[in-house]
Amino acid sequence: MIRVQIWKTREGAYRSFQCLGHADYSESGADVVCAGVSAIVISTVNSLQDLLHEKVDCQYDEKDGGDLTVNILEDLSPKGQFLVDHMIYGLEWIQRQYGKRYLRYEIKEV
Numbered sequence: 001m002i003r004v005q006i007w008k009t010r011e012g013a014y015r016s017f018q019c020l021g022h023a024d025y026s027e028s029g030a031d032v033v034c035a036g037v038s039a040i041v042i043s044t045v046n047s048l049q050d051l052l053h054e055k056v057d058c059q060y061d062e063k064d065g066g067d068l069t070v071n072i073l074e075d076l077s078p079k080g081q082f083l084v085d086h087m088i089y090g091l092e093w094i095q096r097q098y099g100k101r102y103l104r105y106e107i108k109e110v
Contacts, residue, residue, distance in 0.1 A: 004020075005018045015071070020067045023103060041087060056073060091105045
């Protein structure tokens with residue numbers, strides 16, 4: 001199962017997010033849940049960094065299956081907030097379509 005944790009303040013500012021594990025929906029290379037989650041999360045990170053130049057620190061552990069941790073170093077711009085909101089919307093959609101057996105996400109308050 002893929003686990004995505006998102007940390008935000010009581011005021012709604014995102015502070016970090018983490019994506020861990022494997023969906024195990026299908027065999028490697030044909031796993032649509034893994035592909036969908038990866039595309040959404042990596043696209044969000046790339047857009048935050050390359051398009052919006054947000055101050056984020058990204059740690060990617062390729063040898064441990066692609067675990068990803070993103071720390072948000074400064075408050076996001078409104079567009080940055082929207083990108084993370086959009087990422088969460090995409091994760092919600094995948095979870096509804098394929099179930100919590102393959103993807104679980106949670107938002108935690110810091």
